[in-house]
Amino acid sequence: MRFLILGFLFVFTAVGARADDKVTAFTLDNGMDVVVIEDNRAPVVVHMVWYRAGSADEDPGVSGIAHFLEHLMFKGTDSLDPGEFSAIVAKNGGRDNAFTSYDYTGYFQRVAADRLELMMQMESDRMVNLQLSPDDIVSERGVIIEERNQRVENNPSSLFREQMNASQYLNHRYGTPIIGWQHEMSVLDMDDALAYYDKFYAPNNAILVVAGDVAPDAVKALAETYYGAIQAKTNLPERLRPQEPRQLAERRLSFEDPRVSQPYLARSYLAPERDPGAQEKAAALTVLAELLGGGNTSVLNEKLQFDTSTAVYASAYYRGSTLDDTTFNLYIVPAEDVSLEEAEAAMDEVIADFLETGVDAEHLERIKMQIRASEIYVRDDVRALANRYGGALSIGLTVEDVQAWPDILSAVTEEDVMAAAEEIFTDNRNSVTGYVLAPEVTQ
Amino acid sequence: MRFLILGFLFVFTAVGARADDKVTAFTLDNGMDVVVIEDNRAPVVVHMVWYRAGSADEDPGVSGIAHFLEHLMFKGTDSLDPGEFSAIVAKNGGRDNAFTSYDYTGYFQRVAADRLELMMQMESDRMVNLQLSPDDIVSERGVIIEERNQRVENNPSSLFREQMNASQYLNHRYGTPIIGWQHEMSVLDMDDALAYYDKFYAPNNAILVVAGDVAPDAVKALAETYYGAIQAKTNLPERLRPQEPRQLAERRLSFEDPRVSQPYLARSYLAPERDPGAQEKAAALTVLAELLGGGNTSVLNEKLQFDTSTAVYASAYYRGSTLDDTTFNLYIVPAEDVSLEEAEAAMDEVIADFLETGVDAEHLERIKMQIRASEIYVRDDVRALANRYGGALSIGLTVEDVQAWPDILSAVTEEDVMAAAEEIFTDNRNSVTGYVLAPEVTQ
Numbered sequence: 001m002r003f004l005i006l007g008f009l010f011v012f013t014a015v016g017a018r019a020d021d022k023v024t025a026f027t028l029d030n031g032m033d034v035v036v037i038e039d040n041r042a043p044v045v046v047h048m049v050w051y052r053a054g055s056a057d058e059d060p061g062v063s064g065i066a067h068f069l070e071h072l073m074f075k076g077t078d079s080l081d082p083g084e085f086s087a088i089v090a091k092n093g094g095r096d097n098a099f100t101s102y103d104y105t106g107y108f109q110r111v112a113a114d115r116l117e118l119m120m121q122m123e124s125d126r127m128v129n130l131q132l133s134p135d136d137i138v139s140e141r142g143v144i145i146e147e148r149n150q151r152v153e154n155n156p157s158s159l160f161r162e163q164m165n166a167s168q169y170l171n172h173r174y175g176t177p178i179i180g181w182q183h184e185m186s187v188l189d190m191d192d193a194l195a196y197y198d199k200f201y202a203p204n205n206a207i208l209v210v211a212g213d214v215a216p217d218a219v220k221a222l223a224e225t226y227y228g229a230i231q232a233k234t235n236l237p238e239r240l241r242p243q244e245p246r247q248l249a250e251r252r253l254s255f256e257d258p259r260v261s262q263p264y265l266a267r268s269y270l271a272p273e274r275d276p277g278a279q280e281k282a283a284a285l286t287v288l289a290e291l292l293g294g295g296n297t298s299v300l301n302e303k304l305q306f307d308t309s310t311a312v313y314a315s316a317y318y319r320g321s322t323l324d325d326t327t328f329n330l331y332i333v334p335a336e337d338v339s340l341e342e343a344e345a346a347m348d349e350v351i352a353d354f355l356e357t358g359v360d361a362e363h364l365e366r367i368k369m370q371i372r373a374s375e376i377y378v379r380d381d382v383r384a385l386a387n388r389y390g391g392a393l394s395i396g397l398t399v400e401d402v403q404a405w406p407d408i409l410s411a412v413t414e415e416d417v418m419a420a421a422e423e424i425f426t427d428n429r430n431s432v433t434g435y436v437l438a439p440e441v442t443q
Numbered sequence: 444m445r446f447l448i449l450g451f452l453f454v455f456t457a458v459g460a461r462a463d464d465k466v467t468a469f470t471l472d473n474g475m476d477v478v479v480i481e482d483n484r485a486p487v488v489v490h491m492v493w494y495r496a497g498s499a500d501e502d503p504g505v506s507g508i509a510h511f512l513e514h515l516m517f518k519g520t521d522s523l524d525p526g527e528f529s530a531i532v533a534k535n536g537g538r539d540n541a542f543t544s545y546d547y548t549g550y551f552q553r554v555a556a557d558r559l560e561l562m563m564q565m566e567s568d569r570m571v572n573l574q575l576s577p578d579d580i581v582s583e584r585g586v587i588i589e590e591r592n593q594r595v596e597n598n599p600s601s602l603f604r605e606q607m608n609a610s611q612y613l614n615h616r617y618g619t620p621i622i623g624w625q626h627e628m629s630v631l632d633m634d635d636a637l638a639y640y641d642k643f644y645a646p647n648n649a650i651l652v653v654a655g656d657v658a659p660d661a662v663k664a665l666a667e668t669y670y671g672a673i674q675a676k677t678n679l680p681e682r683l684r685p686q687e688p689r690q691l692a693e694r695r696l697s698f699e700d701p702r703v704s705q706p707y708l709a710r711s712y713l714a715p716e717r718d719p720g721a722q723e724k725a726a727a728l729t730v731l732a733e734l735l736g737g738g739n740t741s742v743l744n745e746k747l748q749f750d751t752s753t754a755v756y757a758s759a760y761y762r763g764s765t766l767d768d769t770t771f772n773l774y775i776v777p778a779e780d781v782s783l784e785e786a787e788a789a790m791d792e793v794i795a796d797f798l799e800t801g802v803d804a805e806h807l808e809r810i811k812m813q814i815r816a817s818e819i820y821v822r823d824d825v826r827a828l829a830n831r832y833g834g835a836l837s838i839g840l841t842v843e844d845v846q847a848w849p850d851i852l853s854a855v856t857e858e859d860v861m862a863a864a865e866e867i868f869t870d871n872r873n874s875v876t877g878y879v880l881a882p883e884v885t886q
């Protein structure tokens with residue numbers, strides 16, 4: 001189950017970085033933000049550029065264009081042939097890749113520290129000099145459609161998640177899949193890609209993160225040479241997206257697919273996200289998700305899996321690192337002979353019981369200990385640290401927010417957790433409950 | 444119950460006009476379509492301008508702007524003071540009004556036939572010379588917000604319909620209310636209004652309908668003088684809206700409001716709309732809705748209201764006159780002591796039974812007779828005829844489509860109806876079922 005893996009990954013990416021990370025942040029004259037993370041244990045460097053533009057910044061009707069453009073950025077520029085970018089990175093012993101999310105699009109390379117200038121030269125080049133041919137469009141569109149086929153169409157859980165999200169958001173673009181709706185992806189064209197590129201790809205809409213065996217002054221000098229030479233875009237749109245209306249009706253959906261071998265249920269609630277300078281509520285929700293559904297000793301697993309054998313798996317998930325309202329999610333895989341209805345009723349009972357009895361203090365301390373442990377782990381991983389700063393800055397958080405996050409998590413009290421739980425669970429009108437099951441076989 | 448009234452109105456507006464209506468259609472050099480309907484029984488004229496732009500043509504985040512602009516069009520122009528437009532119409536013994544829908548915005552006046560030129564002069568003036576002040580924006584925004592309060596916020600059924608529509612459409616703008624989401628309406632400003640006006644208000648995006656005691660040649664001469672003098676907009680956007688992805692999960696929602704005195708249930712299915720030159724399926728769906736839920740002798744009412752006393756009201760509703768995919772709707776108000784679950788099960792049984800046993804031939808003939816009767820009725824109403832042509836042309840239908848519609852309805856066979864019913868009811872994955880009820884009172 002993919003969401004299980006995602007759930008675990010989350011533990012290690014939700015936590016913050018400490019003020020004692022050797023982090024230097026500054027802004028170039030053209031508005032491009034730069035974060036330098038020093039880590040001299042190995043002579044390598046991670047070089048990343050994050051654009052404050054993701055799938056939720058797309059225009060209606062061209063879903064998937066942010067991700068399509070991410071692919072197209074590996075085609076040619078004025079001075080590079082299609083595919084040459086990655087070939088040069090590889091020839092220099094490096095690795096490169098890219099990723100698109102709701103709120104950002106990022107490009108990264110990991111290379112020997114002495115190749116940093118080459119990376120900057122190439123990355124700044126494709127920020128402004130992208131060259132696309134009709135052939136690039138046709139071939140790469142085939143690639144993203146095939147990617148959708150593999151990741152979504154062939155995966156009932158992914159199809160289900162798309163329908164859940166589309167039902168959760170009545171107005172906001174988070175209801176549209178990052179990879180795009182199939183019927184819209186199939187007609188994406190060069191104009192669509194270039195319109196998105198021209199609108200959002202600019203130094204004053206980007207964050208440069210360099211992490212590894214580097215000195216801040218040297219990075220600054222190089223950044224000024226390559227990125228600083230690019231003019232700021234004066235017509236960059238304000239980042240104000242349509243927000244949700246009041247959600248007034250609890251929604252339910254039922255997703256049937258013959259490929260489903262194990263029925264399960266999911267519930268999502270609209271939930272607040274991390275806000276700059278005000279991360280306390282998101283911290284409480286992060287801890288709440290761990291308490292309820294993080295691992296075998298969590299409340300849901302203890303009650304549903306071990307005490308009553310109602311479920312074979314339970315989890316809770318909260319992804320607070322978004323620009324706009326996010327979701328708090330619950331998943332239950334019922335035990336054999338337990339119906340989805342019974343499992344849901346049992347889940348609701350556990351939640352109601354939790355609201356009544358409150359947090360176990362020892363359990364809360366254990367969760368906080370785990371968070372501290374995972375934080376130490378993450379600080380050993382320079383790329384994870386770079387991701388943390390890039391991701392945070394691309395949703396409007398500051399370096400200070402990132403560095404304050406572990407302390408804010410540590411300061412979460414029982415009262416904070418219960419207040420967050422009350423806020424999420426008391427009003428179910430902004431929730432969606434979904435059942436995933438195989439269709440009944442009729443003779 | 445408002446939906447009941449809407450249901451009845453529908454009978455009279457769904458039918459078409461005959462080729463023997465005295466209708467003349469032509470297009471001005473600048474692309475403005477003109478329809479003239481002669482009716483010399485009284486010395487009055489209805490003068491309408493329809494723009495091919497409604498709420499579904501709005502940009503994200505500014506829901507309600509089409510309707511807001513409709514209000515603002517009664518403010519001043521270069522030569523008229525705010526409010527003067529309607530004052531002049533009234534002073535000349537006429538009435539005026541306007542309306543906004545998903546697919547169009549329309550303005551109309553009914554005046555003595557000899558005042559037609561004055562109407563054209565004023566209507567063509569505000570097509571291009573609208574003048575808005577900051578005061579206009581503030582005061583009229585208060586008016587539309589109050590309109591929303593009265594029509595929607597104070598009406599649980601309206602709030603429910605909004606949530607149903609938002610759940611029905613995962614991608615298309617029909618999921619956004621015409622009047623707008625409250626939080627977006629409250630920040631609509633002059634730039635938003637003028638952007639919509641500049642984008643869509645142009646002779647080549649408009650249809651002039653003149654109906655009443657007029658001669659086509661005289662109308663043409665006047666139209667050329669006033670509307671023909673306005674330049675076509677060369678950058679009019681193509682009317683291609685984001686369409687629905689595959690809907691893969693049956694949705695349900697539950698709407699609770701203490702003001703609900705009578706619980707009821709609604710079901711909507713995504714359904715095809717009338718298409719130019721291909722109205723047969725929409726005709727079959729129109730007849731199907733009448734058969735299932737049009738009045739006391741309909742299948743749902745006969746079975747649920749009279750045979751089994753399960754319901755006190757049942758109806759079916761299909762509005763085919765849209766640009767994009769529309770919905771087929773069912774409503775059931777259960778009898779006292781019948782739960783919504785029981786009523787729904789009974790409704791589904793009636794539908795299943797209908798799919799099995801098919802159409803009663805005598806019932807079908809009766810429906811067709813009613814349609815013919817309502818058509819004769821409508822032809823007596825010059826404004827209804829004008830609405831018919833204006834509405835049809837604004838969603839891309841032609842004068843010929845409007846005139847062919849009654850014959851296409853008459854030609855609907857039992858097989859057509861059953862094929863349409865199969866198409867709607869066989870796959871419930873594109874359906875939404877909603878319960879409306881008062882919250883349980885807890886002590």
